[in-house]
Amino acid sequence: MASQPKYQRRKEDRPREIADAAFEAFAEKGYAATRIDDVAKRAGISKGLTYLYYKTKEDLFKAVVKNVVVRRVDALLADVESTELSSEAFIRGPMLDFMKRVPGSPIAIVIRLLISEGRRHPDLIDYYYDNVVARGLAAISRFLERGVERGEFRPEARDLQPQLFLAPMMLSMIWRLVFTDKPLDTDRLMENQIDLLLTRIKA
Amino acid sequence: MASQPKYQRRKEDRPREIADAAFEAFAEKGYAATRIDDVAKRAGISKGLTYLYYKTKEDLFKAVVKNVVVRRVDALLADVESTELSSEAFIRGPMLDFMKRVPGSPIAIVIRLLISEGRRHPDLIDYYYDNVVARGLAAISRFLERGVERGEFRPEARDLQPQLFLAPMMLSMIWRLVFTDKPLDTDRLMENQIDLLLTRIKA
Amino acid sequence: MASQPKYQRRKEDRPREIADAAFEAFAEKGYAATRIDDVAKRAGISKGLTYLYYKTKEDLFKAVVKNVVVRRVDALLADVESTELSSEAFIRGPMLDFMKRVPGSPIAIVIRLLISEGRRHPDLIDYYYDNVVARGLAAISRFLERGVERGEFRPEARDLQPQLFLAPMMLSMIWRLVFTDKPLDTDRLMENQIDLLLTRIKA
Amino acid sequence: MASQPKYQRRKEDRPREIADAAFEAFAEKGYAATRIDDVAKRAGISKGLTYLYYKTKEDLFKAVVKNVVVRRVDALLADVESTELSSEAFIRGPMLDFMKRVPGSPIAIVIRLLISEGRRHPDLIDYYYDNVVARGLAAISRFLERGVERGEFRPEARDLQPQLFLAPMMLSMIWRLVFTDKPLDTDRLMENQIDLLLTRIKA
DNA sequence: GATGAATGAGGATTCATTCAT
DNA sequence: TATGAATGAATCCTCATTCAT
Numbered sequence: 138m139a140s141q142p143k144y145q146r147r148k149e150d151r152p153r154e155i156a157d158a159a160f161e162a163f164a165e166k167g168y169a170a171t172r173i174d175d176v177a178k179r180a181g182i183s184k185g186l187t188y189l190y191y192k193t194k195e196d197l198f199k200a201v202v203k204n205v206v207v208r209r210v211d212a213l214l215a216d217v218e219s220t221e222l223s224s225e226a227f228i229r230g231p232m233l234d235f236m237k238r239v240p241g242s243p244i245a246i247v248i249r250l251l252i253s254e255g256r257r258h259p260d261l262i263d264y265y266y267d268n269v270v271a272r273g274l275a276a277i278s279r280f281l282e283r284g285v286e287r288g289e290f291r292p293e294a295r296d297l298q299p300q301l302f303l304a305p306m307m308l309s310m311i312w313r314l315v316f317t318d319k320p321l322d323t324d325r326l327m328e329n330q331i332d333l334l335l336t337r338i339k340a
Numbered sequence: 341m342a343s344q345p346k347y348q349r350r351k352e353d354r355p356r357e358i359a360d361a362a363f364e365a366f367a368e369k370g371y372a373a374t375r376i377d378d379v380a381k382r383a384g385i386s387k388g389l390t391y392l393y394y395k396t397k398e399d400l401f402k403a404v405v406k407n408v409v410v411r412r413v414d415a416l417l418a419d420v421e422s423t424e425l426s427s428e429a430f431i432r433g434p435m436l437d438f439m440k441r442v443p444g445s446p447i448a449i450v451i452r453l454l455i456s457e458g459r460r461h462p463d464l465i466d467y468y469y470d471n472v473v474a475r476g477l478a479a480i481s482r483f484l485e486r487g488v489e490r491g492e493f494r495p496e497a498r499d500l501q502p503q504l505f506l507a508p509m510m511l512s513m514i515w516r517l518v519f520t521d522k523p524l525d526t527d528r529l530m531e532n533q534i535d536l537l538l539t540r541i542k543a
Numbered sequence: 544m545a546s547q548p549k550y551q552r553r554k555e556d557r558p559r560e561i562a563d564a565a566f567e568a569f570a571e572k573g574y575a576a577t578r579i580d581d582v583a584k585r586a587g588i589s590k591g592l593t594y595l596y597y598k599t600k601e602d603l604f605k606a607v608v609k610n611v612v613v614r615r616v617d618a619l620l621a622d623v624e625s626t627e628l629s630s631e632a633f634i635r636g637p638m639l640d641f642m643k644r645v646p647g648s649p650i651a652i653v654i655r656l657l658i659s660e661g662r663r664h665p666d667l668i669d670y671y672y673d674n675v676v677a678r679g680l681a682a683i684s685r686f687l688e689r690g691v692e693r694g695e696f697r698p699e700a701r702d703l704q705p706q707l708f709l710a711p712m713m714l715s716m717i718w719r720l721v722f723t724d725k726p727l728d729t730d731r732l733m734e735n736q737i738d739l740l741l742t743r744i745k746a
Numbered sequence: 747m748a749s750q751p752k753y754q755r756r757k758e759d760r761p762r763e764i765a766d767a768a769f770e771a772f773a774e775k776g777y778a779a780t781r782i783d784d785v786a787k788r789a790g791i792s793k794g795l796t797y798l799y800y801k802t803k804e805d806l807f808k809a810v811v812k813n814v815v816v817r818r819v820d821a822l823l824a825d826v827e828s829t830e831l832s833s834e835a836f837i838r839g840p841m842l843d844f845m846k847r848v849p850g851s852p853i854a855i856v857i858r859l860l861i862s863e864g865r866r867h868p869d870l871i872d873y874y875y876d877n878v879v880a881r882g883l884a885a886i887s888r889f890l891e892r893g894v895e896r897g898e899f900r901p902e903a904r905d906l907q908p909q910l911f912l913a914p915m916m917l918s919m920i921w922r923l924v925f926t927d928k929p930l931d932t933d934r935l936m937e938n939q940i941d942l943l944l945t946r947i948k949a
Numbered sequence: 950g951a952t953g954a955a956t957g958a959g960g961a962t963t964c965a966t967t968c969a970t
Numbered sequence: 971t972a973t974g975a976a977t978g979a980a981t982c983c984t985c986a987t988t989c990a991t
Contacts (some may be wrong), residue, residue: 797966
């Protein structure tokens with residue numbers, strides 16, 4: 138093997154590279170079972186360098202949840218919010234598509250990390266809630282409201298808990314995380330739920 | 341005050357006492373952060389004795405998931421299956437009650453453990469699936485079937501994924517595990533879901 | 544080699560054994576350069592066991608200074624204070640003997656540790672001052688006072704700083720710690736000082 | 747406020763600047779606890795540059811003891827040796843003044859470093875002995891000799907160990923290094939010692 | 950059976966030193 | 971020269987597991 142250059146200065150990219158590597162490692166083995174050495178190896182750097190950018194393993198964990206997630210969630214949400222369709226068409230279209238993608242996305246992984254490690258990081262929980270959950274719920278509420286205003290939905294739509302839209306997505310996520318090999322048509326699950334809800338609220 | 345050992349009974353109960361103590365400890369701190377010493381202290385015995393009953397920490401973990409869970413789940417399911425009501429009355433009554441209790445029950449804790457540690461224990465996942473999830477799903481399917489046979493539900497009820505009944509329960513569970521202090525009327529969430537579903541399938 | 548028993552329970556003696564081993568190690572290499580592993584090896588135990596008795600390396604350091612020193616200083620001071628001689632005879636005899644022994648005793652080692660590491664352990668400094676230095680100074684003052692009362696010393700003896708008696712001892716200590724191989728008749732140094740002082744204060 | 751680099755001059759001064767910075771750092775935290783990074787920061791240069799002038803941390807340590815000390819000691823001794831006074835006047839005047847200044851001077855710091863780290867650097871010890879201690883002792887001996895020759899001191903003065911003059915200075919140094927906040931009139935201690943000695947040797 | 954002292958492998962973290970830029 | 975990113979050996983400390991008592 139030709140020997141690789143031993144040094145490669147890439148100050149700019151390192152933090153993200155490390156966070157990405159850590160994300161993979163945490164995703165695969167969980168926080169506790171992940172060795173800083175693993176992360177470094179995945180990132181193609183030495184263990185010590187990790188500590189130049191992240192003071193502790195916990196810092197790294199927080200960075201993973203914050204940066205990685207938000208980066209990807211932003212992308213996903215952007216997709217969704219830039220549409221102009223009838224409320225029903227939007228919900229059955231882009232919004233459903235979005236929800237279908239979540240259980241297989243990094244968001245699911247992060248949820249798992251938060252479920253496992255969240256207790257010791259209340260600030261992370263808050264961060265995640267504010268930046269992901271609350272935004273998602275608000276988007277749904279906004280949509281229902283708009284539907285009512287436009288006369289597409291009945292006024293009772295306003296009283297619907299937005300979590301009703303998300304429940305099958307959550308179940309699908311957990312299902313796929315835990316029961317990897319047990320069959321479940323998660324797409325159909327979400328479609329059915331949307332159908333139930335739209336039937337109920339359509340004007 | 342020094343905390344008193346919680347368990348201290350006859351030898352024959354030891355394995356269960358240890359498993360119970362371990363369950364508490366795992367519930368509080370998670371698998372990795374739980375010290376065998378903690379478990380022993382909670383069980384009121386010495387660290388060494390733990391190893392007489394469980395060869396490794398992992399064994400203990402498995403025992404917790406298996407024994408503790410099944411024991412408690414059995415109790416919960418027994419409640420439910422011994423009823424004679426109209427299908428709708430049953431669903432809105434005992435079944436809904438049962439579901440409402442789950443997010444605050446040990447089952448939620450075990451779910452968390454499985455989400456966190458399950459990957460490394462596929463046999464546990466299978467065990468849990470067979471003994472808890474599959475039984476629950478089958479019960480729901482059986483119920484729908486019975487409703488159709490009795491003419492209470494429309495035949496399409498047979499096609500409903502039983503997970504639709506469980507989705508809000510799952511979301512409630514996760515919500516309460518993760519967002520301990522964020523408000524969510526989980527009971528209402530489940531009621532609404534039941535209502536949506538019954539509206540759809542009632543004859 | 545016949546294999547030694549792998550386990551040897553000696554709960555009672557361990558703390559002292561470890562502290563003694565640590566004392567040796569610290570004496571030889573200083574605090575920073577001493578590895579817990581060295582200490583354990585010297586004590587004939589495993590590294591981990593050290594931590595059963597001393598939570599951190601710092602704890603061990605404190606224990607060394609406190610226990611080891613006080614143990615030995617007590618012995619030395621006991622010697623001295625139990626005499627009944629004329630003041631001059633006492634000073635030229637037991638007290639001088641005592642001082643001559645100090646530079647080669649563990650006290651010198653501890654002084655070195657305090658000089659090196661003391662800044663980070665003000666409590667240790669205080670402890671050492673109270674238990675060693677202050678006691679020594681007080682003993683000297685008491686002696687001068689007694690000499691005056693008995694008419695053996697002139698009243699001006701009361702004004703003598705007790706540190707004047709100790710100064711050559713201190714120089715001898717440092718000299719021997721630092722300039723191990725440079726000649727200096729430390730005994731004569733102390734004798735001369737005592738002589739100077741007695742000449743001055745004798746009635 | 748970010749601390750400003752203290753040194754930042756021409757290249758030719760670099761080695762000295764670094765050594766001075768290192769001296770400060772060693773003085774503050776001791777050898778082991780001083781990071782090369784600290785030294786560099788104090789010197790207003792990058793870590794790497796330090797290695798251009800000093801191959802290792804130990805080299806730097808040696809340079810500190812050698813250059814810094816000798817530079818400052820030379821200055822101090824120069825003061826002293828250029829006088830023309832009666833022997834007694836000289837001892838009670840410039841020499842006593844000099845000794846009084848030592849415990850608060852960098853020499854004290856270096857002594858501490860030698861006490862802490864000297865064992866691993868016998869060459870440094872020798873260097874220090876030759877350039878500081880031996881010179882000091884010789885100066886004192888020379889002075890006594892001269893006093894005898896001039897008829898100011900009795901011939902027995904020749905037999906006096908020069909260390910007797912230095913003992914209270916040494917004690918004062920250590921006292922101030924270790925018992926920073928315990929009161930001791932170190933000036934008076936030295937004055938008294940000089941008085942004792944002069945009383946003994948004056949013709 | 951019980952105990953808890955003892956072991957030792959392993960992991961997070963630090964920091965002197967190197968070297969691409 | 972000058973920088974500071976990068977390396978990796980070294981070290982403290984933890985904790986599951988063992989075993990003498």
